[in-house]
Amino acid sequence: MKITFLVIGKTDEAYLREGIEKYLKRLKHYIAFQHLEIPDLKNTKHLNEAEQKSKEAELILKQLKPNDQLILLDENGEEFSSEGFATYLNKKMLASVQNLVFVVGGPYGFDKSMYQKANGKISLSRMTFSHQMVRLFFVEQVYRAFTILKGEPYHHQ
Numbered sequence: 001m002k003i004t005f006l007v008i009g010k011t012d013e014a015y016l017r018e019g020i021e022k023y024l025k026r027l028k029h030y031i032a033f034q035h036l037e038i039p040d041l042k043n044t045k046h047l048n049e050a051e052q053k054s055k056e057a058e059l060i061l062k063q064l065k066p067n068d069q070l071i072l073l074d075e076n077g078e079e080f081s082s083e084g085f086a087t088y089l090n091k092k093m094l095a096s097v098q099n100l101v102f103v104v105g106g107p108y109g110f111d112k113s114m115y116q117k118a119n120g121k122i123s124l125s126r127m128t129f130s131h132q133m134v135r136l137f138f139v140e141q142v143y144r145a146f147t148i149l150k151g152e153p154y155h156h157q
Contacts, residue, residue, distance in 0.1 A: 058113035077121030086145035
């Protein structure tokens with residue numbers, strides 16, 4: 001299985017980029033993991049919220065292949081403990097999912113077309129985090145999940 005992590009826009013803060021890079025390097029030992037940044041939309045001040053979400057959806061959907069499983073990181077998604085998320089990923093691997101694509105949307109969330117295309121939604125917390133921070137939290141949780149599955153000492157229960 002391969003995991004693709006799609007985000008809209010660059011990660012602005014250096015400390016977040018460094019943290020993300022740290023976990024991306026660690027993940028190489030466990031799974032094929034691709035982190036893709038889709039460039040921010042230009043001239044968004046001329047777009048209303050729905051138009052911006054629609055244009056972002058077009059850019060995201062262009063990145064998908066027919067057999068990809070699309071999972072939205074969404075505030076209304078299913079919540080997992082770290083162990084539960086590890087089990088979730090393990091089930092996807094056992095089901096022979098070829099590419100699991102997780103997406104963080106833009107500042108207004110997702111267009112309805114994304115919800116229609118999605119195979120699931122996951123929430124990292126009931127709290128609201130910046131789209132920038134979610135990137136670091138997500139890659140750390142994927143790394144944590146694989147250390148749990150391998151029985152390694154990174155995660156303490």
